[in-house]
Amino acid sequence: MSTFKIEGGFKLKGDLEPQGAKNEALQVICATLLTAEKTIIENIPEIRDVLKLIEILKGLGVQSKRLSKGNYSFDASEVDIDFLKSPEYAQQAAVLRGSIMIIGPLLARFGKGFIPQPGGDKIGRRRVDTHFIGLQKLGARFDFDRENMWYSVSTEKLTGAYMLLDEASVTGTANIVMAAVLANGTTTIYNAACEPYLQQLCKMLVAMGAKIQGIGSNLLTIEGVSSLKGCTHRILPDMIEVGSFIGLAALTASEITIKNVGIEHLGIIPESFRRLGIKVEQLDDDLLVKDTEHYEIDAYIDGSIMTISDAPWPGLTPDLLSVLLVVATQAKGSVLIHQKMFESRLFFVDKLIDMGAQIILCDPHRATVIGLDRKNILRATKMVSPDIRAGIALLIAAMSAKGTSTIDNIEQIDRGYENIDRRLNALGAHITRM
Template sequence: MGKFIIEGCQTLRGEVTISGNKNAALKLLPACLLTDEPVILHNIPAIRDVENTILILRDLGVEMTDLGGGSWRVHAHEVNKTELNAELAGRTRASFVFAGPMLARMGRVVLPIPGGDVIGGRPLDTHVQALTALGAGVNMSKRGVFEMAAPRLRGAGNLLLAETSVTATENAVMAAVLAVGETVIDNAACEPHVRDLCNFLNSLGARIEGIGSNRLVVCGVDRLHGGEYRVGSDFVEVGSFIGAAAVTRSEIRIRDAQPRNLGMIRLVYERFGVRWIEEGDDIIVPAEQELTIQEGLGGRVPAIKPLPWPGFPPDLMSIAVVIGTQAAGSILLHDWMYESRFFFVDHLTFMGARIVLCDPHRVLVQGPSKLFANPAGVPSPDIRAGMAMLLAALCARGASTIHNIQQIDRGYERIEEKLRGLGVNIERVAD
């Protein structure tokens, strides 16, 4: 599985270019099933979850051609299966978004409960609600296998999603673009990757209005044609590298950061004293940062919590914990979405962090703390916790070992190469 060995107390310098949005790529690839014409996608990150999605598509009979440089030609002219490979689908949460395009294209799909990060319960009820409203019959066996069928999907009229779920919104949109009639999706998610998916589908001939809002109007069309599209930058990776620069007091330039997607990230990071300068699509994080947590009104301990877009992204909560360990003051981080998000913080306390796990959803962080490498090494329990531990290792004294790094590889492209480019002494070692 491999491990990273990282020398701590290093200063980063130079520049890093951000990869394509992981969560956009994982939806645009299955969306190519909606047309039998070739599609070319650019800026697809070379990460494990994407590799697994490509394997699923190939197993379905889709012609996948690597054009190099993050570009792929996808041609779903012959889809010869309606059942996803259980072993492949079980590796990633994103496998469930095959439901919408498979129902729209094939009228049937069989898929297991998806895999992914172990950060808490992530129910699929809203997916089932949306697909059922579009006319799909959904059955779940005792083995945890979903069987869905719809001879022809029909517009749901007014569809109010039970929660602002990103993947349920994406599944509903992909199912609705070829349905007969109109679907108005209220309480829709509007994250940058949802916008990317909708803009991509429109470039293929779909009719989606309200992109970027919580109401999407999808008018079904008879067919989609081929096309070419570039995936936007990954704002979570941007937030991760900003965190890395902040905790190491380093100046770096982050290229293709797309600052327009960083509004709430900036507001929250400023609560820790983290700031940056915008230059076009780039940002510069200065070395001189006064990391001091801003108190709430009346001297109250401030609280950070994730919210649906344009709120603070839940995928940056783990990074925020590490930033908090290096900032002066106290801060409460409350992830109401996932009850296992913060179970990695005991490894930070072993490194010297002052953190109280109040309950499964909340941690109180008191900083600044001098961190020390754990001789026994630390794990990567999920993508974001693994990256958080990597940030902790960068500012800790001594050499740290991070195990189970395939979790980090699921969401961050060539992370050790990018860090080496910033001057970090990091080595990937096979177990």
């Protein structure tokens, strides 16, 4: 287990450029299983979760080659389905939640797929029903080995169908879409997720020869084709990193320019930080954050305390609520943070309270933050990163705190942020990896 030692209280200055989007990378890498032709994916973030997925594909027989930093080729012409029954696969897939998205492509192309109970962040219940209900509607047979926690699907041939998803699951929609592109007939998916990651996946599939209508909406119509070809696809900048860097600049009262952010794909993220009083200026495709020594939280028109909550796209991504919460601790004013989707994601606030933050954890989903306007600077402490997003929030808090903090279990942070210590140290941070 590795640890960050952070000497807080230093302002940062300079430019940061976001890595490729992790969530998109996990989807489009799985999509390479749909074709026997070579595909090239550019701007892949070389982070733990993504590299683990590439290793799983290599075990399946996919020829993967690193062409240059962030650019990889994939050749899935010879896939070994029997690898899915190996202990090595069971161990690899069980610790990576994104591995569940190999099921749709394997089912569509080879007629079967197996996966253990997927892992990932411990942020509450994360059911996978949407994935398998959708695949069943396409004609797959589903089995769950409850004793060993294994899921399996099989089919002779998938057939297009109409379905109304019980939730707008991003990974669930991705799995169903990847299966439907090779199904017989037409598939209609209502209440589909429409996040930029899903839009990118659909655009990649179209470039491979798929026929998909309604991209960017919650109603997708897919006309199945007999086969797909290879393509070259470039991953978007990671909007979660962009939001994390906005929060980092604000809490440390720094002036940072975030370069090449993909403005059109950020949705309401910049505006959500502006509601906390943070000055975020747009300069072409860059964002400039400055003058954050003091920032004041907005209130509603009638003067009541504002609520910031997550919602499916184009609402606010739940992955940034942890960052918004920690940023609010040094604002002027109060805000209610409402994490609707996961019931364990706010439990990290006890560490912020230990640091001197004024936070009331109302229940597993809601926390009220009373901003201190920097009158009581956060104090250093020893922490453990419980998940990726809480981990980056705690790192941001430690960088603004007085004294030296430590964060254990930083492997969680590394799962989502590439070389974050080196990148921030280049701007004046004092982070030591131990």
